[in-house]
Amino acid sequence: MDKQLLIFDFDGTLIDSVPDLADATNAMLTTLGKETYSLNTIRNWVGNGSRMLVERALVGKIEVLEGELTIEEADHAEQVFFEAYNNISGSKTVAYPDVDSGLKKLKAAGYTLALVTNKPIRFVPKILQTFGWQDLFSAVLGGDSLSLKKPDPAPLLHVCEALDATPDQAVMIGDSRNDILAGQNAKMDTLGLSYGYNYGQDIRELNPTRAFDDFATLVEYLLKN
Ligand SMILES: O=C(O)COP(=O)(O)O
Numbered sequence: 001m002d003k004q005l006l007i008f009d010f011d012g013t014l015i016d017s018v019p020d021l022a023d024a025t026n027a028m029l030t031t032l033g034k035e036t037y038s039l040n041t042i043r044n045w046v047g048n049g050s051r052m053l054v055e056r057a058l059v060g061k062i063e064v065l066e067g068e069l070t071i072e073e074a075d076h077a078e079q080v081f082f083e084a085y086n087n088i089s090g091s092k093t094v095a096y097p098d099v100d101s102g103l104k105k106l107k108a109a110g111y112t113l114a115l116v117t118n119k120p121i122r123f124v125p126k127i128l129q130t131f132g133w134q135d136l137f138s139a140v141l142g143g144d145s146l147s148l149k150k151p152d153p154a155p156l157l158h159v160c161e162a163l164d165a166t167p168d169q170a171v172m173i174g175d176s177r178n179d180i181l182a183g184q185n186a187k188m189d190t191l192g193l194s195y196g197y198n199y200g201q202d203i204r205e206l207n208p209t210r211a212f213d214d215f216a217t218l219v220e221y222l223l224k225n
């Protein structure tokens with residue numbers, strides 16, 4: 001592909017982190033004396049960062065209405081979640097097939113790689129280390145690195161500027177509407193992956209520039225075009 005900068009999403013794109021996120025969510029709910037949920041339910045709550053995941057879990061649904069939770073209640077639950085997720089140590093988090101070799105091939109082909117996730121930045125370095133990816137990405141931003149997160153284009157534009165690329169020279173690659181919308185808002189091409197977490201919706205409905213059903217096909221496309 002005639003681009004120089006590949007901006008990757010993390011959860012649902014490179015790694016399947018939902019088993020650990022679900023365990024941490026349920027540990028938090030148990031600590032707070034609330035009912036727990038299945039992994040399939042929790043999967044549909046991931047995508048807008050941990051604060052949103054925690055709030056959705058507290059009300060037991062994707063839409064959190066104004067006034068349903070107090071800030072104190074949500075702040076406390078978020079702290080309990082952070083502690084639980086930190087303790088879980090990423091033991092159930094795996095890389096999707098062909099991601100490790102694919103990232104290395106793309107880097108070797110001369111692409112600059114960046115990571116923009118909505119996950120709080122404090123959890124990112126350890127996971128990168130687990131997979132030996134700590135030197136792959138030229139820039140890494142978490143959901144709380146800036147005041148705005150995906151679907152806002154701010155983190156994508158920030159990375160472009162930091163790495164001396166125009167949005168036209170960059171492409172956003174992700175599994176969720178937040179990635180595709182952030183890319184479209186930044187006036188970038190977008191590549192969607194269908195296997196991650198997108199609130200149960202087909203990523204193709206967001207009209208990415210192209211969509212792929214597995215990482216190996218995405219890599220092949222990027223190396224050929
Ligand atoms: O933590 C989340 O909610 C999603 O993270 P992601 O942006 O890497 O998919």
Ligand SMILES: [Mg+2]
Pocket residue numbers: 009010011012013047174175176196197
């Ligand atoms: Mg994602």
